Amino acid sequence: MKTRKKPMVKLFMTALLQIPLMSTAFGAEGVSCDAYRCSISIHESLAIESGVADFYGDGDRYEMIGDLTVKTPAGNVPLLDAQLYFSRNTDNTDIGFEVYGVAEAPFPSVPLLAGASFTAKPLAAVGLAGRKMLKSLLESDGYTLPLAENPKDPESDPNDIKQPAYLFFHFQSGLAFDMPLDALLGMNQEGDNPFNFSVPGDKSVTFILDLEEPYFFISQNARELVVEKAEAAIDLAKQANEERKKEREQQNGGGTKENNDAVKDAASETAKSVLPDLGDLAFSFEGGIPFRPETIWGIPEGAGEFKGHLYIETELPLYKFVKLNGEIVTYIGKEGYMQGGNGKVEVSFDLIPNFLNFSFPLGNATAGVTITKDEQATYFSGINDPNYSFLPSFVPFTPANKTLVSGYISSANPVLTQLRAKGQFGYDTAGLSKLVGVNLNNLAVNSADLTVTVEGIRLRGRTSSSIHPSIQLGGSVDVDIFFPFTRPELSYVRMSGQMQVAGVGLSPVALDISAKGFFINGKFVTPLSEIGMGGQITNQGPLLTGNAGIYLPIGDITAALNKARESVLKAEQKVQEAGYLVDQARKQVQADRERDAANLEKARADVASAQNGVNKLQSQIDYQNGLIKKYNGEIAAKYRWYQNRPWYEKPAAWIAYTGYRTYKLGQIGVAKTAIAGLNIAMAAAKGVLWTAEQVLYGIQQGISTLPIDLDPRVSGLIISLESAKAALKLAQLALPDLPVIDLDVGGKIDLTLDIKGINGNLSAQMNGKSLADGKVAFDPIPKACVVISKLGEFCTPF
Numbered sequence: 001m002k003t004r005k006k007p008m009v010k011l012f013m014t015a016l017l018q019i020p021l022m023s024t025a026f027g028a029e030g031v032s033c034d035a036y037r038c039s040i041s042i043h044e045s046l047a048i049e050s051g052v053a054d055f056y057g058d059g060d061r062y063e064m065i066g067d068l069t070v071k072t073p074a075g076n077v078p079l080l081d082a083q084l085y086f087s088r089n090t091d092n093t094d095i096g097f098e099v100y101g102v103a104e105a106p107f108p109s110v111p112l113l114a115g116a117s118f119t120a121k122p123l124a125a126v127g128l129a130g131r132k133m134l135k136s137l138l139e140s141d142g143y144t145l146p147l148a149e150n151p152k153d154p155e156s157d158p159n160d161i162k163q164p165a166y167l168f169f170h171f172q173s174g175l176a177f178d179m180p181l182d183a184l185l186g187m188n189q190e191g192d193n194p195f196n197f198s199v200p201g202d203k204s205v206t207f208i209l210d211l212e213e214p215y216f217f218i219s220q221n222a223r224e225l226v227v228e229k230a231e232a233a234i235d236l237a238k239q240a241n242e243e244r245k246k247e248r249e250q251q252n253g254g255g256t257k258e259n260n261d262a263v264k265d266a267a268s269e270t271a272k273s274v275l276p277d278l279g280d281l282a283f284s285f286e287g288g289i290p291f292r293p294e295t296i297w298g299i300p301e302g303a304g305e306f307k308g309h310l311y312i313e314t315e316l317p318l319y320k321f322v323k324l325n326g327e328i329v330t331y332i333g334k335e336g337y338m339q340g341g342n343g344k345v346e347v348s349f350d351l352i353p354n355f356l357n358f359s360f361p362l363g364n365a366t367a368g369v370t371i372t373k374d375e376q377a378t379y380f381s382g383i384n385d386p387n388y389s390f391l392p393s394f395v396p397f398t399p400a401n402k403t404l405v406s407g408y409i410s411s412a413n414p415v416l417t418q419l420r421a422k423g424q425f426g427y428d429t430a431g432l433s434k435l436v437g438v439n440l441n442n443l444a445v446n447s448a449d450l451t452v453t454v455e456g457i458r459l460r461g462r463t464s465s466s467i468h469p470s471i472q473l474g475g476s477v478d479v480d481i482f483f484p485f486t487r488p489e490l491s492y493v494r495m496s497g498q499m500q501v502a503g504v505g506l507s508p509v510a511l512d513i514s515a516k517g518f519f520i521n522g523k524f525v526t527p528l529s530e531i532g533m534g535g536q537i538t539n540q541g542p543l544l545t546g547n548a549g550i551y552l553p554i555g556d557i558t559a560a561l562n563k564a565r566e567s568v569l570k571a572e573q574k575v576q577e578a579g580y581l582v583d584q585a586r587k588q589v590q591a592d593r594e595r596d597a598a599n600l601e602k603a604r605a606d607v608a609s610a611q612n613g614v615n616k617l618q619s620q621i622d623y624q625n626g627l628i629k630k631y632n633g634e635i636a637a638k639y640r641w642y643q644n645r646p647w648y649e650k651p652a653a654w655i656a657y658t659g660y661r662t663y664k665l666g667q668i669g670v671a672k673t674a675i676a677g678l679n680i681a682m683a684a685a686k687g688v689l690w691t692a693e694q695v696l697y698g699i700q701q702g703i704s705t706l707p708i709d710l711d712p713r714v715s716g717l718i719i720s721l722e723s724a725k726a727a728l729k730l731a732q733l734a735l736p737d738l739p740v741i742d743l744d745v746g747g748k749i750d751l752t753l754d755i756k757g758i759n760g761n762l763s764a765q766m767n768g769k770s771l772a773d774g775k776v777a778f779d780p781i782p783k784a785c786v787v788i789s790k791l792g793e794f795c796t797p798f
Contacts, residue, residue, distance in 0.1 A: 030088075030096045031062065039071070040064075040086055042097050042128060043165035045212045047071045048084065060088035062097075070106070070167070072211045077109040084126060095165055099128035105169040105207050110216050111285055124169035124207065131163050134208065146280065146311040146327070148215045148288030161288075164215075169207040217282040217311075280327070282311035291329035291340040293366035295381045298406020298420045303368060303379050306331055306338055316341075319369040321349040321378050321409055326365075340368035345382055347390070349409055351417065352454055352684075353677050356485060358419065360390035362405060375412035381405070390421065395457055396431055396483055400424040400444065414680045415687075419452035425459060427481055429467070432491055435515040438539055441467050443493075445479055454684060456484035467495065467511070468518070470542045470755065474498040474505070489515050501542050504758045506533060520544060524751060524758070526782045529798050533753060541755035547580075548749050549573040550762070550784050550798055569746040572765070576748060599695075610689035617682045624671045624678065631664045631671070638664075749776055749784055749798065762786065 030041045038055035040062060041047045049071055050064040057063050063086070068079040082103035089098050102123050107113045129137065131147060138145050149161045208217040282289055287309040293299060308331035315325035318339050326343015345365040350357050365382025384390045386399045403423035410416050425448050429440035448461030462476040477497025484490050492514040499509040499522070506522030513519075518537040523530045524546060535544030638660050645653040747764035760776030764786045774786045777795075785795035 028059070038064075040097060042086075042099060043095055043130075045072055046128075046165045048079070048086075048099070057086070062086040068103070070211055074212050074214065077106045077211050079106055080104045081123065082126070093130055093133075094163060095128065095130050095133075097128075099126070099167075101126050103169070105171075105209070106211075109211075110209065110214055111283065113216065122171055124171045127168050127170070129166055129168065131166070134166050134168070138206075146217065146282045146289050146329070148210070148213060148282075148284040148286065149290050149307065150213065150284070150286045150288035162213075164210040164212050167209045167211070169209070171205045171207070213285050213288070215282070215284045215286075215288075217280065219280045280311065280313040284309050284311075287331055287333075289329055291368075293340060293368070293381070294342040295364055295366040295383075295404075297404050297422065298381050298408075299366065299368075299379050300408055303370070303377075306340065308332075308338065308340075318367055319371060319376060319378055322347055322367045322369065322380055324365075324367050336370065336372035338368065338370050340366070342366050345380055347380060347407065349378075351419075351452065352485065353680060356392065358390060358392070358452075360384055360405075361388050362390075375410060377411070378407075378409040380407050384421070390419070391452075391457075396428040397450065397457060397459060397481075398426040398428070400426055411676075415454065415683060417454070419450075421448075421450040421452075423448060425450060425461075427459065427493075429493075431488060432493060432513065435489060435491065436513055436518050438468070438518050438537060440513070441465065441469075443467060443479065443481075445481070446476070454485075456482060456486075458482045463495070467493065467513070468537055470502050470537055471511070472500040472503070474500065491515075501544065501753055502755055502757055504753055524753075526798060531749075531751060533751065535753070542753060544753040546751045546753075548751075548798065549577060550747055550749050550796065572746055573748075606695065607689070607693055610685065610691075610693075613685045614682065614689050617678055617685055621675055621678045621682065624675045627671045628668050628675075631668050635661050635664050747774060747784070747786070751776075760784075 032039050032041075033052060033055065036052060037049055038052055039047050039049040047070075048064060049069045050066060054066040054068075055062070055064055063084065065083045066081075068082045068084065070077045070079050080103065082101065084099055084101035084103065086097045086099055089095050103126050105124050134147070135145055151158045152160050152162055206217075206219045208219075209215070284307075287307055289308050289311045291306050291308060293305065306329075308329040310330040310332075311327065312330075313327050315323065316328055317323045318328075318341070323346040324341045324343055325345075326341050328339060328341035328343075331338040343365065345362040345367045346359075347362065348357070348359040362380060362382030362384055365380060367378070367380035367382075369376070369378045382405060384399065384403045384405045386401060386403070389399055390403070390405050391397055391399070399421070401424050403421050403425075405419065405421045407419045408417060425445045427443040427445060429442055433440045443463050443465045445459060445461040445463050448459055450457065450459045459479075459481040461479060463479045464473055464476045466473055475498060477495050477499065480494040482490075482492050492512070494513070495511040496508060498505075498507050499511075500506070501509070501520060501522070504524070507525055509520065509522035511518070511520055519534075520536060520542065521532075521534045522544075524533050525531075529548060531546045531548045533544045533546040535542065537543075638657050642650075642653045642657040747762050749760050749762055751758060751760045758778065760778075762774035762776050762784045764770070764774040764784075774784070776782070776784050781797055783795045783797045785793055787793045
């Protein structure tokens, strides 16, 4: 160990550290020297070595100068033009020494940077830190360092990750270099222009390096804590760069503006970057940089977290459909690659080729792509601003506020491609109003889940909006809306919940609105009964009907008389109800048969139309396959031509052959692209054909040729009617043997609900004779009343 005279900068730093330049370092823990070299072990995976003549220090503080060597299990890396200071670390960490100073960053020894060409490469301030210290220095305000997380043993605990020692280099005067990132990212560009990374001379840049993996991280955004921690080293780097500058000026006879500008503004000498802007950049040889999606709503299971090789902060297209401006992680493997990122996203794709395009921006977004030989899948999730709606203008839905939107686009399974959205939407009923023939109010749908597929848009949620003046809501109700892209006439709105119809409360109520009409079903509920109501709303307003049987006891009757007469009345009610049900069933069967006959004709026409569509698409696919077969044959013929050439014509023939083959393969690619599009259309057309065939089959299976009274819906009711008549006769036979003490009255209530409200009629009978003056009242409680001659009015609640 020896001491020597140092430059002024070195003397300044030595005084700052108060390092005694003595020769007692041999044998100190972590320090070793032989006759030629001295080494300091910083970490279990990193040591720094210099020549004996370039090693100074004593005890716990040391200095190395000149061209040094960084030794790792992965190999040795030169650290040129260095001046490093070492102070033994007294904290309980796996880093043996604190290190700082100046040096040239070892870019040529780092994968991906080894082939880079540097326009400006000033000396950098150097430091060393472990993972925890590095994260504490650089991470703040939600910013997370993209450090590699490689497991110590891939076959064991994946969370037990390596804890390397990181060298970090801080360039205060700017840095500029070119590297072939475009090839790694699969980007197309003209010529051989490399990818540029440059920082102007008045800005700083930080370079973090793990030589063991290797891993590196470059950031244009210098962190204040790094500057504070490495303040002495930065000052040293500035002075060293000034000394370099003066040496160049002396060599060039007093200096030139060109040399000054090369350091002052390195970026001005670089070519235009392939990407618009590049912030942070990281590379992990083992592919350990984690991608963690920030917005996960709607992202398919399994498409979330992964680890990759490359991290960039920039604006970059992810495959075909998504462009992302933010933090992007890329994984490159034998079977394909994955990309995922967080930031601002621009989405553009055709849900239905050449017919339906979606283009929109997303903020606070996550997007990703997986590319394999079998599939190209893209996913995204983020916030859509209503001023840049993700929905086409022709659909009746409009986002009311910022909306959470996610999507999945699959080349292998186009039918799985869909958009989802969550938020508040407005629904414009103008189109549905024309289909129904009734003027409808627009809806505001809250807590809504919207799904977009090739079939159409379906919106489900809750609404407090009244869809028609005759409908009032007691709160929010469920709503289900469907809008098909290719057949808007199949649109519908379905609502269910607590509602009032023309001011009358029904519970629960179901609305079904489509081209068939505006239908309502519900129950009129009283303290004693529930009466089913059904009907529809037209331009004249609502019209609903319902009925129920009723029994009115009168006077003080004996138990036997009461029981007998009650049996008669109940039997009469059952006969009346059964007769009514038989009549209604006959009418329903007749109506269904007339409807089925009309539907059968329409279904047959739909099947024929769908089959024609499938046949046309198949003809187009066969044509394209014929072209592919033809082109392959032409390539084979050209190859046979090449094989038959004499040896001295082979080179020229080979060039002609490969050019011809490339041209034909291009034609084959065009044909395959056309086939892919036709196959998507074929899948949709076959789906339409299959649906039409199923509809036709269902209609054919449902058509009956039996007489109406033999239809199961009617025949069973006829049997019930005859049974009720027989029971009535038996009950009537008992009455003549009983004393006539009093009278009982039975009847039927018919309710009608229209624009005026609810009203009713009572059809009452006594001893088989109709009673006049039957009426129904609703205030204050629902009740039915009859007037019996000489006895007066009798009422009963219902």
